[in-house]
Amino acid sequence: MPQGFNYQQAGACIEGAHYAYNIINKVELRKGQxxxxxxxxxxxxxxxxQLLRHFGADITAVCNTKNIGLVKSLGANKVIDYTKEDFTKDSEKYDxxxxxxxxxxxxxxxxxLKPGGVYISSELGPWSQNIFYSLISAIFGKIPGKEGKKVKFPYPPNILRSIKLVKKLIEEGKFKSVIDRSYPLEEIADAFRYVEKGxxxxxxxxxxxxxLE
Ligand SMILES: NC(=O)c1ccc[n+]([C@@H]2O[C@H](COP(=O)([O-])OP(=O)(O)OC[C@H]3O[C@@H](n4cnc5c(N)ncnc54)[C@H](OP(=O)(O)O)[C@@H]3O)[C@@H](O)[C@H]2O)c1
Structure with missing residues (x-):
């Protein structure tokens, strides 16, 4: 556990970061991309x-109006409010x-996406097509006929590697756990109901x- 962290803070900073790190590791990220x-x-x-800020990416974040300040404070260079704009119609091209x-x-x-750009989703897609696309991308090195663009699927393998990186970043003041709310164990059903709202x-x-606090 990072020094000075309690269990609540430590628990809340690792699951999302583990999946995030595995998404980032699927691409050959270069500074400024x-x-x-x-x-x-x-x-x-x-x-x-937060991890992309650490790796030096140029970040555009998509979120709801109420979270614009938060995602900027975490490291986003630009924010698109999805209640006002459709990010898929953005004039910018992304790596x-x-x-x-x-x-x-x-x-x-x-x-x-720029030519050769990579799309990664944390979900399978409405027809589970992300698995199919990621297999095609792995076989041909791209999706044929789509300007060299690729789809990858973030199967998360190495949790120890994620924990070590996040612990180091927390201790350097470069990563914080974002906690929406906390529930006592007796109210865990309410916690699930809240999370399931998405x-x-x-x-x-x-x-x-x-x-333990
Ligand atoms: N592939 C894997 O190994 C793996 C592992 C873990 C989780 N997952 C999946 O990854 C997904 C994310 O998990 P999570 O726990 O990080 O999600 P989460 O915290 O529940 O995501 C909720 C957030 O998404 C925002 N949101 C909701 N609808 C949105 C939309 N249309 N556009 C933009 N933002 C929107 C919400 O903001 P507002 O409500 O304020 O708009 C809210 O802040 C889940 O579907 C989960 O099943 C996959």
Whole structure:
């Protein structure tokens, strides 16, 4: 655990970061590359913004009006409010599009990807097509006929590697756990009901034992 962190903070900073790090590791990220993150206010999204800031990406984050300040404070260079604009119609072109809430498709995001750009979603897609596209991309090195663009699927393998990176960044003051709200263990059903709405900001934590705080 990072020094000075309690269990609640430590627990809330690792799951999203683990998936975020595995999304980022699927691409050959170079400093200054343009990356668009959809769902930047969620558990995986808030971690992806912070890790991409650490790796020096030029970040465009997509979120709701109420979370614009938060995602900017985490490291986004530009924010698109999805209640006002459709990010898939953006005039900007991106090296990578990461959909951290799985609400988009490769087909819709293709126009905003640069040639050779990579699309990654945390979900399978409405017809589970992301698995098929990622297999095609692995076999041919791209999706044929789509300007060298690729789809990758973020199967998360190495949790120890993620924990070590996040611990280091927290201790250097470069990563923070974003906690929307906390519930005591006795109210865990309410916590699940809240999370299932798909509208939490960052993470929801469960306090197992007050003495551990
Ligand atoms: N592939 C894997 O290994 C893997 C692993 C873990 C999770 N997942 C999947 O990844 C997804 C994300 O998980 P999570 O826990 O990070 O999500 P989450 O925290 O529940 O995401 C909620 C956030 O998404 C935002 N959001 C909702 N609809 C949106 C939209 N249409 N456009 C942009 N933002 C939107 C919400 O903001 P507002 O409500 O304020 O708009 C909220 O802040 C889930 O679907 C989960 O099943 C995949």
């Amino acid at each position: 343009k990356v668009l993150i959809n769902g930047a206010s969620g558990g995986i999204g808030t971690a992806t913004v 990578h599009v990461f959909d951290c809430v799985g609400k988009s498709t490769f087909g819709k995001c293709r126009p905003i 509208q939490k900001t960052g993470n929801v934590s469960i306090i197992v034992d007050d003495d």
